[in-house]
Structures are given as structure tokens and as C-alpha cells.
Amino acid sequence: MKFIDILRDHLDAFNQAYDGQITTSMRHAINAMLSCRVHTQRASHWVCQGCTHTADFPLSCGHRSCPQCQYNTTADWLAKQQAKLLSVDYFMVTFTLPYELRVVAKYQPEALYPAMFSVAASVLKDFALNSPKLAGDIGFTGVLHTHSRRRDLHPHIHFIIPAGSFNKTQQHWKKNKGKYLFNAFNLAKVWRARLLEQLAKLNLKLPTSLPKKWVADCQHMGKGLPALQYLSRYLYRGVLPDKSIKSDVDGLVSFEYKDSQTQSTKVRTLPATEFLWLILQHVLPKGLRRVRDYGLLRGNAKKLRLQIQLMLAVAGAVFPIIPEIKRRLATRRCPCCQQPMHFMGIVKRPTNLIP
Numbered sequence: 001m002k003f004i005d006i007l008r009d010h011l012d013a014f015n016q017a018y019d020g021q022i023t024t025s026m027r028h029a030i031n032a033m034l035s036c037r038v039h040t041q042r043a044s045h046w047v048c049q050g051c052t053h054t055a056d057f058p059l060s061c062g063h064r065s066c067p068q069c070q071y072n073t074t075a076d077w078l079a080k081q082q083a084k085l086l087s088v089d090y091f092m093v094t095f096t097l098p099y100e101l102r103v104v105a106k107y108q109p110e111a112l113y114p115a116m117f118s119v120a121a122s123v124l125k126d127f128a129l130n131s132p133k134l135a136g137d138i139g140f141t142g143v144l145h146t147h148s149r150r151r152d153l154h155p156h157i158h159f160i161i162p163a164g165s166f167n168k169t170q171q172h173w174k175k176n177k178g179k180y181l182f183n184a185f186n187l188a189k190v191w192r193a194r195l196l197e198q199l200a201k202l203n204l205k206l207p208t209s210l211p212k213k214w215v216a217d218c219q220h221m222g223k224g225l226p227a228l229q230y231l232s233r234y235l236y237r238g239v240l241p242d243k244s245i246k247s248d249v250d251g252l253v254s255f256e257y258k259d260s261q262t263q264s265t266k267v268r269t270l271p272a273t274e275f276l277w278l279i280l281q282h283v284l285p286k287g288l289r290r291v292r293d294y295g296l297l298r299g300n301a302k303k304l305r306l307q308i309q310l311m312l313a314v315a316g317a318v319f320p321i322i323p324e325i326k327r328r329l330a331t332r333r334c335p336c337c338q339q340p341m342h343f344m345g346i347v348k349r350p351t352n353l354i355p
Contacts, residue, residue: 003240009248010273011034023283036066037060040058040061045346047342056347056349065282074235086309090227091221093218093219094217094218096215097154097155097156100211111202111204112199119195120159124159134164139297143158143231143291147239151282166308173308188216189214251271
């Protein structure tokens with residue numbers, strides 16, 4: 001059962017039900033997914049060296065919301081992040097947008113999501129500078145997730161942070177000891193105050209009633225690789241993997257999810273049009289980056305990271321062996337002799353073969 005098949009089968013009903021709410025970004029995502037591996041002007045050309053059978057296959061759409069695409073993009077990101085890992089413990093800090101502001105995320109994501117990133121980053125940097133245990137510059141990577149496990153709109157940003165800071169004046173790495181980094185309640189207070197101030201500057205219309213207590217979380221994660229792998233799960237491969245969709249019967253779609261409280265597997269069933277909206281509401285505006293690096297982990301800080309890694313090595317830190325992430329090569333079997341076919345390149349498809 002594939003999301004794209006459900007989209008194709010129920011698209012007319014979806015357009016009618018949500019006319020006026022479908023954004024331009026959603027339209028682009030829908031068109032890309034419907035053409036994925038079907039309506040493309042170019043194709044991959046394959047040849048069987050056993051029986052000389054040839055075949056052309058339409059290309060993938062490459063859209064970041066498409067559940068069929070972006071495996072290699074995820075692998076590339078994870079490989080780059082692994083190269084930045086420091087031999088220290090890591091923490092994960094999560095900033096969550098309250099329920100009352102989700103209407104802003106729904107209608108004005110272009111302004112809200114960048115504001116969430118900039119404010120959360122400023123909070124972390126200032127907490128690190130003011131912390132007696134750190135008192136320096138830190139690095140962190142943030143990933144925007146817009147959904148809960150039930151796939152409802154639930155914007156939040158996860159940040160993974162190496163447990164230490166660098167003092168530029170003293171050229172010294174200061175290790176954070178123990179399983180405590182920042183007070184989550186204090187993080188939430190500053191997060192609330194600064195984000196509301198920023199949204200007011202942007203002249204965004206906010207609900208009249210907002211909760212006084214917001215949610216932030218700070219957890220010790222141990223080493224950094226498991227945290228990176230967690231963040232990569234939903235980064236470039238759509239909101240709901242096809243394997244989680246269990247049925248599309250009589251206009252009702254059922255999918256599995258893991259309950260965040262009990263960790264048990266549950267099934268949610270919705271009318272097909274509501275299901276499509278549930279997933280497509282998470283399509284991000286064009287050009288909005290879902291993942292961002294800051295401080296010591298930013299792209300142009302490679303030299304500084306190497307300096308810190310050398311400091312850690314001199315201090316006796318043991319660097320774990322990180323398994324190499326290899327790109328998964330596409331493979332195809334010849335329909336005639338069942339032997340592996342060989343990829344020969346990209347060719348232009350004849351116009352009469354494009355649906």
C-alpha cells in the first residue's frame with residue numbers, strides 16, 4: 001500500500017474537500033509525487049549483458065516530501081554529521097510550539113519556522129555562555145519536525161549538542177561533566193518570552209489566549225551517533241513511510257504508529273481525504289531548511305573541530321569506529337533471464353511514451 005496510490009485514487013475528492021486550503025507548496029509536492037517514476041521526460045537506461053534485453057525506467061521526482069525518494073540524501077546527511085562527531089557525551093534539547101500557536105504554523109509557516117530556529121539557537125548560545133560548567137561557545141544541530149507520532153500538526157525542534165564548550169580566548173575545550181546540561185524549566189521560560197517577542201516583531205496575528213507554561217526538554221543521550229540516527233529517520237523521507245500504511249478500504253485509510261506514552265503499536269483510521277490532508281499539511285514551504293548547524297558544528301568550522309578533536313585525543317579520549325555509510329546502489333533484474341541488469345546512463349524518453 002503506497003501513499004502515492006492513495007493520493008492518485010482520491011485526489012479529486014481531496015481537491016474538492018480542501019479547496020482553498022491547499023498551498024502552492026502542497027500543489028508542487030502533489031504534482032511531483034504523482035509524476036514520480038511515471039511522468040518524466042528522462043529515464044534511466046539499463047542493459048542485460050546476458051540476453052541483451054534493454055529497458056528504460058522513469059526517474060524519481062526527488063521531492064523531499066516524497067516517501068519513495070531521498071534515501072541517498074538521508075545517507076549523505078548522516079555521513080556528513082558523523083564526520084563532525086566529538087568523543088564526548090551528547091544531549092538532546094527539544095523546543096515545542098504550544099497547541100495554541102499551531103494555527104500560525106498552519107497558515108504562516110514561512111515566518112514561524114525560521115523564527116523558531118533563530119530564537120531557539122539564541123537561547124542555547126546564551127545558556128551556554130552563562131553556564132558555569134560551560135562558559136564558552138558550543139555547537140549544535142537542529143532538525144525541525146512538524147508532526148506527532150499520530151501525524152497531527154505538532155511543530156518542535158530537536159537539537160543535539162556535544163557536552164562541552166570552546167573558549168576562544170584561552171583556546172581551551174571545557175568538558176561538561178555529568179548528565180546535566182541545562183534546566184528545562186528555565187529553557188522553556190526564555191523560549192516562550194523570546195519567541196513571542198519575535199513573533200510580535202514580525203506582526204504575526206497571535207491567539208488572544210496563550211499558555212503561561214511552555215515545554216522544553218533536555219535529555220542526556222550518551223554518545224552522539226544514536227541521536228543522529230534518530231534525527232535522520234524523518235529528515236528527507238516524507239512524513240509517513242509506506243510500510244506503515246495498512247489498508248485503503250471503502251474510502252477509509254488505516255496506518256500504524258507507535259504511541260508515545262505506552263510505546264505500543266496502534267492503528268489510526270481516517271477517511272481518505274482527511275488522511276491526505278493529515279500528511280500533506282506537513283509539506284514545508286519552498287526554500288525552508290529543515291536542518292541547520294550552529295556554532296562549532298557549522299559548515300565553515302571544520303578547522304576548529306579538528307583542533308578540538310586533537311585536544312580530546314591528547315587528553316586520552318577514545319574515538320569510536322564509525323561504520324561507513326555506503327550509498328545503496330539501484331539494482332534491477334532482467335525480466336527475460338533474471339540476471340542483473342547494468343545501468344548505462346540517463347536518456348531522454350520519446351514523447352509518445354510520456355503519459
